């Protein structure tokens with residue numbers, strides 16, 4: 164058995180407006196069977212009718228630089244242990260056309276950044292990439308010191324977030340909700356296009372985000388395709404709801420890992 168293009172299109176058209184922008188987090192393995200045409204077909208179906216598709220295209224495994232405290236003053240409560248001076252990875256310079264992407268991003272983001280009409284954001288470790296009519300506008304909102312600009316732009320445009328076979332622990336926009344709830348984002352370091360080491364904004368631990376499910380469920384739309392469970396969250400409502408829930412009960416986002424430094428520091432308010 165195969166998931167057909169027609170079945171995909173039915174589900175996408177039932178869940179998403181014809182020409183709206185949508186952020187997609189996906190696992191093609193979630194279908195439990197092959198998808199006709201693979202990631203490129205899923206992408207074509209999502210783009211059909213004039214939608215704009217936004218995906219995470221993170222590249223920290225390539226471009227991040229580990230820094231030590233000896234290199235200069237470093238923020239405290241920053242969700243990390245600084246490297247010893249002998250250091251870790253030196254980082255490859257990031258450019259928006261470098262083609263480098265973390266292996267765990269999955270097939271859909273890899274297929275999207277390979278397209279000629281793809282736009283990719285100016286952020287060496289947590290870039291977003293997009294294709295479709297609003298791609299340039301959404302992506303232009305990203306900078307090293309404004310990692311979630313494209314998500315704010317998506318919310319302003321009335322866009323959605325589609326979780327295609329993945330859970331809330333993959334919904335990057337919930338880090339923006341943390342920021343809206345008053346938390347400061349973590350600082351990380353990476354190799355910019357000119358080879359310089361730059362400080363950048365980055366999200367923290369996402370593993371506790373499923374704790375927000377009861378708050379987000381009333382606005383969500385769902386469908387199943389094969390074994391793949393899909394959930395659509397209207398972003399504006401999701402951000403407002405999640406930010407209010409986090410502000411009221413900061414522990415909601417804490418993950419199950421005992422002593423998780425990123426959760427501990429985020430819940431305390433982020434870096435100082």
Ligand SMILES: [Zn+2]
Pocket residue numbers: 368369370371417418419420423424425426
């Ligand atoms: Zn955690």
